[in-house]
Amino acid sequence: MPDIATIRVPADFEFEFPGASRSASEVAVNLARTQMAIIAEIERPPREAHGLSASAFQTLAILDGAGEPLPGHVIAERLLVSSASMTSLVDTLERRGLVERRPHPTDRRKVLIHLTPDAQRVVDQQLPAIHAVIAQAISTLPESDREHLLSSLTTIRARLSLLAGQPLPPAKARRRRRAESTDRSAR
């Protein structure tokens, strides 16, 4: 049973990367791996393979969540893709009969994307399964730790939203250690 220990970085990490923080990088690496493991479990077959890419399924989920048809540019912006990519995504979904394009009643520049009954079935089937997997994945974490975890994550996101508006600091040069053969792939 691999991968059940906390991933650590080497003791000389902060020597090799001036400006880095060992504990911070450990948090980042473990965050990434945990997130990947959750995704993998959610997508593990047989998940009644809907055969949709993450972006395509997310498009359906966004439409379901909105509870009403949306114009393409709104979906594109929530999905963080370009308008041309959105066109192509909607093309794919339309080909599979999961969405329909219909003209906006008043603004003739816009095209409203509607979920079809087939798509609604896909979403209604997938969402409960996804949330059930998540419930199972987190089930061994006590409720009090969940609140603590949420608060730590929010602290990080708040800091990131500040950083996003600032210029990037110059990076300091890597200091090479003497040659050795230990595996440093965790970095």
Add this chain to the structure above:
Amino acid sequence: MPDIATIRVPADFEFEFPGASRSASEVAVNLARTQMAIIAEIERPPREAHGLSASAFQTLAILDGAGEPLPGHVIAERLLVSSASMTSLVDTLERRGLVERRPHPTDRRKVLIHLTPDAQRVVDQQLPAIHAVIAQAISTLPESDREHLLSSLTTIRARLSLLAGQPLPPAKARRRRRAESTDRSAR
């Protein structure tokens, strides 16, 4: 300044999705968003745009971390891609002069992938920048919370590695709420 609050799911969430856990889904959603925000900050230009995809850069990082040339199938397995995809990835990197294929000295089935000096320069420049961004992103989280966070993440990963070996439980049906127009996109 958007997105600095903990993302919550609606109060009737566990009614709508039997078998789901509200706090668990909140953890999963916030984990995903935090992870995305870290990636976005790491990739924020001008990051001396190396122009490499995530997989391509990770391939270089894996080779750098190993400290020695590796056969393709080893990289493929760490990267979680097929051997054919690995061939295509190495093709791309070779075209850009970042890796070289050389025959394995003893096992003639294998091809060892070597980093070129150019690639080493890319990695030596990117890794310190990445770890510096991470240090900044986590900087407002007290050291004791970092350990707590790591431990919670490991608890989740341990549970996931157990689940991965088990059959998927049947999902219960979604219960539709009365129609309303609130935005439920956080799900």
Add this chain to the structure above:
DNA sequence: TATTGTTATACTCTATAACTATA
């Protein structure tokens, strides 16, 4: 027989640039 890697094929995602239609 099993392992390693490649080729062939196909599809999706993604982006930029140029364009049309509408507001």
Add this chain to the structure above:
DNA sequence: TATAGTTATAGAGTATAACAATA
């Protein structure tokens, strides 16, 4: 002018299946 969307073009990533070479 600005907004919404499409088309054209291009490149990358991904997978499966069939195959060759080697162990």
